[in-house]
Amino acid sequence: MTATLIDGKAISASIREQIQSEVERLIGQGVRPGLAVVLVGEDPGSKVYVGSKERSCKELGIYSEVHRLPASASQEELLALVDRLNRQDNIHGILVQLPLPGHMNEKAVIDAIAVEKDVDGFHPINVGNLMIGDDSLLPCTPAGVIEMIKRTGVDIAGKHAVVIGRSNIVGKPVSMLLQRENATVTMCHSKTANMRELTRQADILVVAIGRAKFVDRSYVKPGAVVIDVGMNRLENGKLAGDVDFEDVKEISGPITPVPGGVGPMTIVMLMQNTLIAAKRAHGIE
Ligand code: GUN
Secondary structure (H helix, E strand, O other), rough: OOOEEEOOHHHHHHHHHHHHHHHHHHHHHHOOOEEEEEEEEOOOHHHHHHHHHHHHHHOOOOEEEEEEOOOOOOHHHHHHHHHHOOOOOOOOOOEEEOOOOOOOOOHHHHHHHHHHOOOOOOHHHHHHHHHOOOOOOOOOOHHHHHHHHHHHHHHHHOOOEEEEEEOOOOOHHHHHHHOOOOOOEEOOOOOOOHHHHHHHOOHHHHHHHOOOOOOHHHHHHOOEEEEEOOOEEEOOOEEEEEEHHHHOOOOOOOOOOOOOHHHHHHHHHHHHHHHHHHHHHOOOO
């Protein structure tokens, strides 16, 4: 049996349509949502990401500004730019593309972004609000993962969800969000003993460990929902997830491919966060 594909392109396209009509509604009320993206240096991957964020904004009618600083820029220059964007009324979301050059302090930069404009959901106050279940801007990839699971029609409540990976950007926030949806959550990581014993109990398995094709069918309970957050560049130049898709799809339930799975969801959730931030800034429901 071959599993159902969770099609990130199709899901993100349908969310995009909703966002676009919401943006039109806001514009009708005199508010155009605005996103500022800051790129420091010349990292090729970062340039590609920033380009696609800019394009997405344009397609959806969101105002966007891209600020490019040279890799030699000082921390003070970057903080001064963030401070200016914090005070700019036409900007509702600020994203500083990571990684930053080695001489910069990423934490100090994230901490400097206004909490209500932190569309990455990386600011410690947004992280804390996520933890205690208060309203916050949710980190984009984890929010996309939850949306994809919901759209499989599987009810998360009461399920055993196992997350492989404990990063601040994916593993930890995904675990918190799954728990918020009333899953029983187990977090695994590189030091976990007997990982298979745990993952084979998972009704929902989220993999964000950063190792190409790490998860084969021996890790997976038949019928489980499998979400692959991995993006690994192979020696042949191809992109591979953390899950051995061809192997696992023979026994799993709904499963995400790479590419075309979680990837397209991340940008669309960023657009959604920008829309949410703009609505909150102007008291629009
Ligand atoms: N670099 C890679 N992914 C991300 C992301 O989600 N946000 C930011 N700011 N930088 C990144």
